[in-house]
Amino acid sequence: MLGENxxxxxxxxxxxxxxxxxxxxDENFKQMSDRYHQLDxxxxxxxxxxxxxxxxxxxxLKLERLQLKDKLYSILSN
Known part of the structure; x- marks a missing residue:
């Protein structure tokens, strides 16, 4: 869906x-999260x-967002 947050x-x-x-x-998580939100x-x-x-x-742009989301989820799920 277009424009979905x-x-x-x-x-x-x-x-x-x-x-x-x-x-x-976690500064690394914060930086990745900030970049994810910028991309989104x-x-x-x-x-x-x-x-x-x-x-x-x-x-x-979408691929970078997806890759960051995967990394962030990996950290969150551990």
Whole structure:
């Protein structure tokens, strides 16, 4: 769905407390989380505003977001 918010708190509501805790105690997690949110915001902006971008660039942004999400989930699930 275009423009859908993929914030970590929305993707993993059952892990809200752990996300908040890790953002405060783990600098690596915080940096990855911040980058994930930047990418999500940028992708949603491109989707809803119809700003011209080539498919390769758009797919690269989405791939980076997905890879970060996988890494973040791996940390959260341990």
């Amino acid at each position: 993929h914030a970590l708190f929305l993707e993993y509501p059952e892990m809200h407390g752990k996300i908040r805790e890790l953002k405060q105690s 915001h940028k992708i949603r902006g491109l989707e809803v505003s119809n700003i011209p971008t080539d498919d390769h660039h758009f797919n690269q």
